[in-house]
Amino acid sequence: MAKYARSPLAPEAFPELPVIKGARFASHAAGVKYQGRTDVMMVALDAGSSIAGVFTKSSTRSAPVLDCQDKIGGAPEEGAVILVNAGNSNAFTGKAGVESVRAITTSVSEIMETPIPRVFTSSTGVIGEPMKHERIIAALDTLKGKLDENGIEDAAHAIMTTDTYPKGACATFEVDGKTVNIAGIAKGSGMIAPDMATMLVYIFTDAKIEQADLQSLVSAFTDSTFNCITVDSDTSTSDTLLMAATGASGATVSHDTKAFRDALHDVMLDLSHQVVRDGEGAQKFVTINVTGARNNAQAKVHAMAIANSPLVKTAIAGEDPNWGRVVMAIGKSGAEADRDLLTIRFGDILVAEKGWVSPDYKEEQGAAVMKEQEITINVDLGLADGSSTVWTCDLTHTYIEINADYRS
Amino acid sequence: MAKYARSPLAPEAFPELPVIKGARFASHAAGVKYQGRTDVMMVALDAGSSIAGVFTKSSTRSAPVLDCQDKIGGAPEEGAVILVNAGNSNAFTGKAGVESVRAITTSVSEIMETPIPRVFTSSTGVIGEPMKHERIIAALDTLKGKLDENGIEDAAHAIMTTDTYPKGACATFEVDGKTVNIAGIAKGSGMIAPDMATMLVYIFTDAKIEQADLQSLVSAFTDSTFNCITVDSDTSTSDTLLMAATGASGATVSHDTKAFRDALHDVMLDLSHQVVRDGEGAQKFVTINVTGARNNAQAKVHAMAIANSPLVKTAIAGEDPNWGRVVMAIGKSGAEADRDLLTIRFGDILVAEKGWVSPDYKEEQGAAVMKEQEITINVDLGLADGSSTVWTCDLTHTYIEINADYRS
Incomplete structure (x- = not known):
């Protein structure tokens, strides 16, 4: 990672992301593969959070993608946890890969007191190598202790692989006199030719929105943002975009709320461009x-x-x-x-x-x-x-x- | 051309190609673009030669491809001429490109006393630059004077662009007690992901075969040879394969003559592999x-x-x-x-x-x-x-x- 210089196309600095009430972030150096850097991040979402997602269309998608996909659309009453590791994609790892997902989601469920159907995981990194999930599980207590509503920038670092800079984007706007925030993070940066979603992208808002409305917006905007970028025509087995709406702003939005639609589209477009700007070897x-x-x-x-x-x-x-x-x-x-x-x-x-x-x-x-x-x-x-x-x-x-x- | 070393995957030497009675070859340094090397080749085919062809499926195909395509299937009584230049593909050159083809085929027709519908041209090289066809026309008399049944190896050199070695393949076999020969040449070596044909390929045989039979064999074998190679997924605007059967061996073959089918398929496969082996930058x-x-x-x-x-x-x-x-x-x-x-x-x-x-x-x-x-x-x-x-x-x-x- 440190091997390659920051892309010449990178933004000057990581943006100042607004706090999303109802979402807390933690990251940690679990040593899944990389040494001397954070490689696991956790997001704890309060009860009432709607979660939408889009995923790779690859026919060889990874165990975490298959697990995550199945859970989209569940009941928001219970809150939710997102857990992501870099260094190993847990893709094409057969039954052992499924077992790793089961082990991680079970432990997260116990430690975070969140039902398994509300525990979403993603993994990015090398394909086909056994996942050292015990290292992730060993980090869960520490992650729980570090959870902080200001932890999103560190989380953007923890999910990097060959990325040369962390990627973030945000928007703040008013709905019915209430301030609403959107903040998102993403990682690239090779194997980029998304087919339905891209790489790993996590977007959070404190707006309140029905899951079905959130899903339809995220799916529609993916088509004109993440599905319109390509670095090398190669589609990842792990592409995942998850979006969570905590509702903590008190502002209720829907599929048709123009301010929310525009802001969400801008954040997704910004993140998708940042993925291209960090395309492997990119100079233009x-x-x-x-x-x-x-x-x-x-x-x-x-x-x-x-x-x-x-x-x-x-x-x-x-x-x-x-x-x-x-x-x-x-x-x-x-x-x-x-x-x-x-x-x-x-x-x-x-x-x-x-x-x-x-x-x-x-x-x-x-x-x-x-x-x-x-x-x-x-x-x-x-x-x-x-x-x-x-x-x-x-x-x-x-x-x-x-x-x-x-x-x- | 000389800039890059001979591909490590190249065959040891250019094969000893058999003479194809009824076909004579000439090449010349016309200075279309390259200096200090041959860049135009002519093939004169005796009356009675059947000619088959397959071409790029690109929707932006070049003027010579469009002209050539139209002429496949014509009457063999008149003999034929194939004229090929390297250095300029005459692709995406608008009306001027069509005019260049017309000027060249008209001059060839006059000098070679061959009707225009039996004059086939190909061009390979840079796209979109005006073709200096007057340089080719100025070389026609010299080319006519040089025609030689032993000229095929020199012709293989004259059609090269970024190729690092000339490509040839041949077969000799018996049909009804008569010896039949096939000899072919080709050039690569970037923009290779043929869609119906590939780059420039010229194959000759002294077998006698109906045009329709020859065309169906060439089309079928293209699917399992040239259409199964790729260097960089990019399909050329100029891909052309022409095959001429002079009939001079006295052996008559058809679509179903096993010895001919097998030999032709082997020659096409050999040439297609040689194109890959000279793929730009290829080491494996x-x-x-x-x-x-x-x-x-x-x-x-x-x-x-x-x-x-x-x-x-x-x-x-x-x-x-x-x-x-x-x-x-x-x-x-x-x-x-x-x-x-x-x-x-x-x-x-x-x-x-x-x-x-x-x-x-x-x-x-x-x-x-x-x-x-x-x-x-x-x-x-x-x-x-x-x-x-x-x-x-x-x-x-x-x-x-x-x-x-x-x-x-």
Whole structure:
């Protein structure tokens, strides 16, 4: 972790997150795998908290994901506990993996006096290695003693793996004259091409909201935030987003409360961008806008084909305005395109139109855009009104370094 | 080209290709883009030659591909000419690209006294730059003068771009007591994830065969050879395979002639493997066998998900037996899989079964397999009888170097 420098795309500092009444956080160095750093975090949620979640669609999802998924939608009367470890994903660990989840959730239930159906766990790290769950269980008493409503920033550190910075985002706004807060944390940063959710993301609010409303908002916004980012096209077996609403603000919101919807979407978008900005080896943050597609779904297919193309991503790493590779990616995507109706812009620079390079385009213009740290590629297909925006990063030597040597 | 060393996976030497009576070859340094090397090749085919072809499915395919596609299936009475240049792909070059094809085919038709519908052209190289077709046209007389039935090896050199070695394969066998020859050449070596055909491939035989039979054989075998390789998941706008049967051997074959089928399939498989072995930056040749899938199509989806996963490919580059990433790739592929029925072998080593690492597996065993230059990953899904084999290479620093700096 300390091996790689903080991403050049990182925000200047971790944001000042508001306290979410009804949620307390603790983290600890349990030594699951890493030494000399925190690697377990616990969140205790007061009775009355609604919990929503979205999870990876991988057909080889991990034991904690399967367990967590089953528990979404339960009764909020009892409060809840979220327990997360870094260092071992407990994925593809067979019956032993299921046993680890059972052991951890049973111990948490006893120590925290919370029924097992309200104990949610996540694990992130290496796939396929036996989980040293006894080390986590040994830390539970300490974690309970450390619980603190100000502990969320430390929790963001405890869930990191190859992340180079902790990720947080928040919003504070009024509903019916009452102040409502949202605070979230996330970790990335490789194996990022979420399919339904992403990596590990935990969002908290003190609003009061029915579980079904919370779930529908979180699911909908995941589609335009976490499901629109990609680092390397590889989808994790552990992707999990959990959101808890404690209700402690006294403000009641619903699926239709605009201030809450807007704030939640902003927090999710912010966290999803932070995951891309910490993509393994990332030097450039890239926004890809596709418009004029037959429909939104086809626009996203094109946008993701561009975002996942190794040739596009290496061109960006090399600051090469190689729009021919953008054309290639559109061509291979499988979604509808007419070569001669394409318009491509790098930032504001018109690069290609009507099936060829624009007559006014000069290579220096494209090259200047590519030198920026934040690059926007705009593609109009000229077919209809479908559109999509996705976010990615470049593909650099550091990605190869990190991933050719992750386990050693 | 000379910038990168010959691939460590290259064959020892270019094979001794048999003369194909009825086909003559010439190559020349026309200076289309490269200096100090040949970059144009011409093949003159005698009257009576059947020509079959398969092409990229890209929706942004190049002007020469569109022109070539239209001409497949024409009458063989007139003979034919194939003209190929390297250095500029004439893809995404708008009306000017169409004009370049028209200018070249018209000049070839005049100089070679061959009707335009029997003049086939291919172009490979940079996308989106205007084609200096006048340089190619200026070389046509010289090319005509150089035509030689022994010119095929030089032709294999003339079509190279980032390839580090020329690619050739051949077969000689008997049909009805007559000797029949097949000889083919190909070029790679990035933007390789063919969707119907691959890159540039030219195969010649002196067998006599109906065009429809030749086309159906070439199409069928493309599915199990060129359509089963991937270097970087990116599909070219120019992929072209042309096959010509001159009939000069006097042996008549059909769709059902076993000796011809077997030999043609072997030549296509050999050439497709040579393209992977020259994948940009490749250090390892990787065979991925998927069995036990619901059907063959689903097996191929899994196999391609493994072959295209940046995390699997970087693990192979790092000689890391990281089977967890194989599980991840299967999980994200979208095809059916049951985590707990998976069996994974690296070479002959049983790594994982029943949803977890095999109890007898030792990391040293996997590590030893990964040190080999040729690696086989065997996955059994345990569902039904579907199977697929695909071939790929690893993802190394050299791929990034080549592609972050291709145009400069």
